[in-house]
Amino acid sequence: MSTQDESGIPFEICKDQQQLRLLELPPSLLELITSKRISNLTLKSSLPGLPGQPAPNAVLCTNSQTYQVRQVQSSNSVFVLQPSEAQSADDSIPSTNLSAIAQCTATLELAPIVPAAIGFLKQHLPVYGGPQSITELTTRTPLAEKFSKESLLWNAPFSVGEFDNACKELCIFEEEDQLWIPTDSMLAGVWKSIIYAATMRSVDLGNSFDIAAFSSTVEEDGYPLTLYKAVLARLSSGDADLMEGYTALSSAIVVPWLGAILLEKQSTSAEGVLASDFMRCWQDQLPDSWRTYATLNALKGKFSEPVRSRITFDESGGNAPASSTPAKGDGKNTRKWHEKFKNARR
């Protein structure tokens, strides 16, 4: 077997090993990377010591998707090879070696997850129930860390797209360098200002209107303009061709949103409110042309009937709503276990 010394590629191991990691790419992520539709990904870890998350989890984020990172150890020796010019051999014919520049004992695996973005925001942000909330926060905990959008996003274990969606869902707004979650009373109040101003000026909310037109009314009623804009963003029909400074609201979004807020606000006792009273209050706060959309069907999954003809707010009631509410904590966990079992079976 004298051929073995002459044939083949010389294989060697570098003494200065590089610190490299191997990251498995699921098809969706591979496509995103190779198509160069994004400039970079971000690797994030959640804040240490959060309740319910004993070990800091690492996640990998695209602009809109989050993947859980799992480190999988291997008992095999996995080498990363790189061609290198052979060092001065006896003969002058240049040859190329293969050098192992790194040995990786573990591979990083990714599993797509639906992060509990809304839960995370509710956990970290103060509730805004009026101007007094700001004074309370600054006097009670003057040294507490303020969370602007930038600083909270930096700490959030999910993508910027999922962050923005959750902020929009909750009508989160920024005031005094701090993000706030408005209470249902605040949201209902802002809506009252909007519908009042719209009625006074005969503005059709379903068509493009000037955002600034209602600003003074909203401010006179004591609501921050940033909150007003967050509410409009939550309720807008999202037509792309709207001009800057203009928006149009979607009845399909406004009607169930307002219904849920009003019902939650009124559901102070276990036996709930009289359905007919609630329906009247709800319809009275809608533009005339939208009144007929306010039916209990629009609130499917958001209420239960403890007693006949009385209803109460109950998000667990009935089937999951077909709204855009992202899944919360439970969904994430089951998903993770599903992935774990799947991987274990490989």
Add this chain to the structure above:
Amino acid sequence: MPTVPLHLAPKAPIVPPSNPLPQLLETPTGLAILEIQGTINLPSPDLSTHTTPIGRLVFPDYSENSSSNGTAWMKRVHLYVGQHQRLTGEVKKLPNPVAVIRKRENYQTDGEELEIMEIVYWKVVFSSRPEPVGT
């Protein structure tokens, strides 16, 4: 520091010397993955060199000229380790392609940054026990 950017390509392009591997295993940066079930026992270090020679990697059924030999050559790869041992393995497609990641050299030193050096789709894997060979 909970957020670290992972760049999709190296900051400075990596230009490899000519690649000795079969074309299928070639990547733009020349990086490839080789997996051995078990470990290679290295001799005591020779301080005069930067590398430790292990042996030779041979693709006995691969021919550069014939593009017609399809994938049959992938079934047999030999890794000669030292003078007396030979491992037999094969070329396999990775179930999921793998990104090789390293820390980006950052002279501004404001925080850690990572970059993908290369995406590798194939690996050479040796999963059998070594067999003795005569010299």
